[in-house]
Amino acid sequence: GAVVSQHPSRVICKSGTSVKIECRSLDFQATTMFWYRQFPKQSLMLMATSNEGSKATYEQGVEKDKFLINHASLTLSTLTVTSAHPEDSSFYICSARKGGSTDTQYFGPGTRLTVL
Amino acid sequence: RKEVEQDPGPFNVPEGATVAFNCTYSNSASQSFFWYRQDCRKEPKLLMSVYSSGNEDGRFTAQLNRASQYISLLIRDSKLSDSATYLCVVNRAYNQGGKLIFGQGTELSVKP
Numbered sequence: 001g002a003v004v005s006q007h008p009s010r011v012i013c014k015s016g017t018s019v020k021i022e023c024r025s026l027d028f029q030a031t032t033m034f035w036y037r038q039f040p041k042q043s044l045m046l047m048a049t050s051n052e053g054s055k056a057t058y059e060q061g062v063e064k065d066k067f068l069i070n071h072a073s074l075t076l077s078t079l080t081v082t083s084a085h086p087e088d089s090s091f092y093i094c095s096a097r098k099g100g101s102t103d104t105q106y107f108g109p110g111t112r113l114t115v116l
Numbered sequence: 117r118k119e120v121e122q123d124p125g126p127f128n129v130p131e132g133a134t135v136a137f138n139c140t141y142s143n144s145a146s147q148s149f150f151w152y153r154q155d156c157r158k159e160p161k162l163l164m165s166v167y168s169s170g171n172e173d174g175r176f177t178a179q180l181n182r183a184s185q186y187i188s189l190l191i192r193d194s195k196l197s198d199s200a201t202y203l204c205v206v207n208r209a210y211n212q213g214g215k216l217i218f219g220q221g222t223e224l225s226v227k228p
Binding site for chain 2: 032034042043044045046049091095104105107108109110112
């Protein structure tokens with residue numbers, strides 16, 4: 001099966017710092033990657049769609065200057081939470097799609113961010 | 117109104133019980149449908165796709181009614197290990213971004 005990794009799995013940082021989360025597809029090339037955020041007891045909310053070599057498409061209400069997404073290669077996308085604040089504390093999950101409109105999305109294990 | 121809505125939980129059932137989850141979606145152009153399972157503090161994992169003709173995988177049966185925009189999941193003979201949150205997920209059509217839209221999830225707790 002397809003494997004997606006995320007790093008780090010957990011991060012605690014001070015308010016005002018920036019945090020970078022990596023999402024890698026380990027055994028396939030991902031033309032599209034997705035970034036989700038999940039608050040406690042809530043469902044996954046799509047933040048943005050990341051296509052290799054082009055700008056990410058952000059969902060309504062997600063600040064693109066705060067959540068910087070880079071998809072520089074077919075196996076790596078990064079999400080940088082800039083100037084993090086306590087309200088950014090959440091579970092961030094990426095997924096990767098091999099290609100085509102109907103291919104399954106494979107989820108990474110998630111990154112738990114705590115901003116103090 | 118949310119695009120995907122599920123039964124509010126939690127469901128607390130004894131081992132061996134049959135439990136049914138319901139889900140409705142509002143976007144009639146939705147293309148494909150899934151049930152995912154999410155354990156506490158973990159990523160969601162695909163449980164099964166849902167087909168118009170209905171499909172079964174062991175103790176799990178999924179049904180789709182496109183006319184009513186309704187999806188269901190039936191778990192028979194529930195096990196302790198079935199305890200998790202079950203997410204109804206809809207895939208938008210490719211011309212709408214091909215995105216997965218998640219329901220809020222229904223928590224299931226199976227007790228001995």
